Amino acid sequence: MEDISTGSDSDYSSSWISWFLSSKGNEYFCEVEEDFILDRFNLTGLNNEVANYSQALDLITDNLDDDIQDELRGSLDVQARLLYGLIHARWIVTARGLQKMLEKYKRAEFGRCPRVLCHQQPLLPVGLTDIPYEKSVKLYCGRCEDLYSPKSSRHGSIDGAYFGTTFPHLLFLVYPTLIPPKSGPSDTGSSNREAASGDSRSRRRRDEAEIAEGGGEDINTATVALKAERYRPKIYGFQLHETAKLQRWQEAVRDRQIARLEALEEATRT
Amino acid sequence: MPPKSAQSLPAEPPRAGQEEDREGLAAAEGDEIMEEADEVEEGYTSSTPTSTLTWITWFCSLPGHEYFCEVSEDFIEDDFNLTGLNTMVPFWKEAMEMVLDVEPEDEDASKIPDVSIVESSAEMLYGLVHQRYILTRAGLAAMAEKYENGVFGSCPRVYCVTCNVVPCGRSDMPGVDTVKLYCPNCNDIYVPPSSRFQGVDGAFFGTTFAHLFFQTYREHAPAPFWKAPTSGGSPLSPRSGLTGYVYVPRIYGFKVSERAKNGPRMQWLRLRPEDPEELDMVDWRGRWLDEDDEKEDRQMEDFDPDAVDGEEDDEEEEEEEEESAMPGQKQDRHCPSPRRLSPEGACDPGVSSIKCCTSHTSG
Numbered sequence: 001m002e003d004i005s006t007g008s009d010s011d012y013s014s015s016w017i018s019w020f021l022s023s024k025g026n027e028y029f030c031e032v033e034e035d036f037i038l039d040r041f042n043l044t045g046l047n048n049e050v051a052n053y054s055q056a057l058d059l060i061t062d063n064l065d066d067d068i069q070d071e072l073r074g075s076l077d078v079q080a081r082l083l084y085g086l087i088h089a090r091w092i093v094t095a096r097g098l099q100k101m102l103e104k105y106k107r108a109e110f111g112r113c114p115r116v117l118c119h120q121q122p123l124l125p126v127g128l129t130d131i132p133y134e135k136s137v138k139l140y141c142g143r144c145e146d147l148y149s150p151k152s153s154r155h156g157s158i159d160g161a162y163f164g165t166t167f168p169h170l171l172f173l174v175y176p177t178l179i180p181p182k183s184g185p186s187d188t189g190s191s192n193r194e195a196a197s198g199d200s201r202s203r204r205r206r207d208e209a210e211i212a213e214g215g216g217e218d219i220n221t222a223t224v225a226l227k228a229e230r231y232r233p234k235i236y237g238f239q240l241h242e243t244a245k246l247q248r249w250q251e252a253v254r255d256r257q258i259a260r261l262e263a264l265e266e267a268t269r270t
Numbered sequence: 271m272p273p274k275s276a277q278s279l280p281a282e283p284p285r286a287g288q289e290e291d292r293e294g295l296a297a298a299e300g301d302e303i304m305e306e307a308d309e310v311e312e313g314y315t316s317s318t319p320t321s322t323l324t325w326i327t328w329f330c331s332l333p334g335h336e337y338f339c340e341v342s343e344d345f346i347e348d349d350f351n352l353t354g355l356n357t358m359v360p361f362w363k364e365a366m367e368m369v370l371d372v373e374p375e376d377e378d379a380s381k382i383p384d385v386s387i388v389e390s391s392a393e394m395l396y397g398l399v400h401q402r403y404i405l406t407r408a409g410l411a412a413m414a415e416k417y418e419n420g421v422f423g424s425c426p427r428v429y430c431v432t433c434n435v436v437p438c439g440r441s442d443m444p445g446v447d448t449v450k451l452y453c454p455n456c457n458d459i460y461v462p463p464s465s466r467f468q469g470v471d472g473a474f475f476g477t478t479f480a481h482l483f484f485q486t487y488r489e490h491a492p493a494p495f496w497k498a499p500t501s502g503g504s505p506l507s508p509r510s511g512l513t514g515y516v517y518v519p520r521i522y523g524f525k526v527s528e529r530a531k532n533g534p535r536m537q538w539l540r541l542r543p544e545d546p547e548e549l550d551m552v553d554w555r556g557r558w559l560d561e562d563d564e565k566e567d568r569q570m571e572d573f574d575p576d577a578v579d580g581e582e583d584d585e586e587e588e589e590e591e592e593e594s595a596m597p598g599q600k601q602d603r604h605c606p607s608p609r610r611l612s613p614e615g616a617c618d619p620g621v622s623s624i625k626c627c628t629s630h631t632s633g
């Protein structure tokens with residue numbers, strides 16, 4: 001499954017981007033299409049963010065002069081990664097980029113939610129800020145709508161700005177049918193596993209899901225929170241007074257929001 | 271196959287420590303994708319106790335057994351503590367002998383079909399005794415020491431800021447589910463980060479321990495209420511106690527409105543009131559005590575997206591400063607009151623901006 005080409009001499013043939021994507025720790029990144037990078041409009045402002053911008057750009061597009069390569073090589077590599085990361089953050093919020101990330105999401109390549117009651121829900125990468133060098137990448141769970149730290153330190157050190165604050169939320173905005181259900185097994189994961197074993201039934205189910213994507217006019221998420229499962233701490237089978245009280249309050253907050261959303265739903269219908 | 275008791279063991283030292291290191295390394299590096307390759311389960315049968323090591327010490331040192339504490343032999347030898355367990359463990363007598371390193375009586379040796387069966391009985395026996403032991407004063411203290419040393423790890427949730435967790439089971443009956451980790455900050459349970467815990471039965475820790483633990487050691491338990499610090503500073507900066515931050519999703523810097531289909535629906539799960547009195551605003555049935563008098567106002571506000579502007583109370587300004595540094599942290603901790611739901615007036619897109627984003631990207 002992993003095809004890690006360890007930067008050997010024979011690597012001259014492959015592009016910088018494919019080398020970058022196959023490097024260990026870069027599994028969360030998707031491929032930014034060349035057309036996107038070559039359209040300078042998409043890179044507006046990045047020349048202020050990246051030192052040696054034009055050489056870094058040449059490097060990631062495999063146009064770097066061999067002479068320069070020797071002098072700058074070390075620092076240029078850092079700048080090229082930064083540049084690719086910042087382009088990546090812009091790319092994954094385009095229609096094509098969302099699709100590329102969606103494929104990775106469906107294969108659960110960003111890991112799964114560690115929360116037990118999220119039933120292995122696949123995660124999506126997200127940044128806490130869009131400014132580079134501030135916060136490492138986090139993982140967003142569409143089921144519990146919370147953030148988790150990557151399990152591996154390799155991923156824990158990736159800059160969150162290379163994914164940005166917007167991406168996962170835009171994904172569910174554009175593909176509302178992919179908003180995970182609040183209870184039951186996670187569909188994305190299971191269909192993936194079944195598909196791997198060549199189950200025709202699951203493939204059909206996946207096709208249906210594919211067709212449904214992008215539509216979703218009739219999706220109503222006003223009351224979905226009612227289906228969410230939650231853990232209830234108990235001592236010898238009895239709920240703890242303090243946590244029970246907090247959980248009651250939290251559920252009252254939930255119910256109040258649901259009432260608000262239902263009223264809104266009602267108002268828009270009429 | 272390992273020998274059935276400590277007496278007839280080879281002299282070689284246990285390899286448990288080595289394995290643990292190797293496994294630990296793999297766990298630290300491997301994320302889910304990577305881990306699938308590592309999932310070759312190293313059965314503990316590959317390493318065996320030496321004569322200098324008791325079965326209990328050996329068992330607790332095996333990879334994946336890091337969460338167990340050592341149950342004192344006195345506790346196991348007291349029949350009262352074992353009440354009811356003998357019906358749950360086959361080859362009870364042999365298992366007891368193995369756990370306590372007692373030389374088996376010769377006449378019985380022939381009756382045992384397979385040493386591995388006794389081994390799994392010994393594990394079951396020890397696990398079930400362990401479930402009870404960690405509810406005692408001595409057991410709680412043993413677990414507290416492990417907790418303070420961070421043996422159980424910390425909560426994977428970002429806004430729990432590495433709050434330490436404790437092992438727990440979802441059932442007290444063995445064979446139902448594997449061990450999980452309970453976080454006292456978010457009151458939720460998590461799958462242990464390493465696959466080596468996937469073979470450990472949750473019943474060996476039980477449903478009660480985690481909560482009795484935090485009742486006993488109140489200093490480790492966060493308060494159920496939480497007030498945002500008024501001075502700036504990131505919630506993710508080196509830990510200054512636990513936090514009650516709730517994640518707020520944003521698209522292009524704008525909060526995703528709850529009016530959007532993909533708007534936040536789960537913030538209540540992590541929300542905590544600013545002070546304990548707020549908890550009393552909900553009765554035992556989970557209804558707001560002030561429901562009737564507030565209802566009308568609230569609905570008015572809901573339907574008027576402009577109402578969110580300018581109506582803010584004092585907290586606003588302090589929050590504004592943090593905004594640029596840390597977009598994720600700024601949150602509406604006040605879902606109950608929609609008026610406060612979109613504090614930073616100008617930034618709130620309302621429905622229109624969100625719709626606007628959709629048409630750009632999908633078009």
Ligand SMILES: [Zn+2]
Pocket residue numbers: 113114115118121141142143144145146
């Ligand atoms: Zn989750």
Ligand SMILES: [Zn+2]
Pocket residue numbers: 425426427430433453454455456457458
């Ligand atoms: Zn937590």
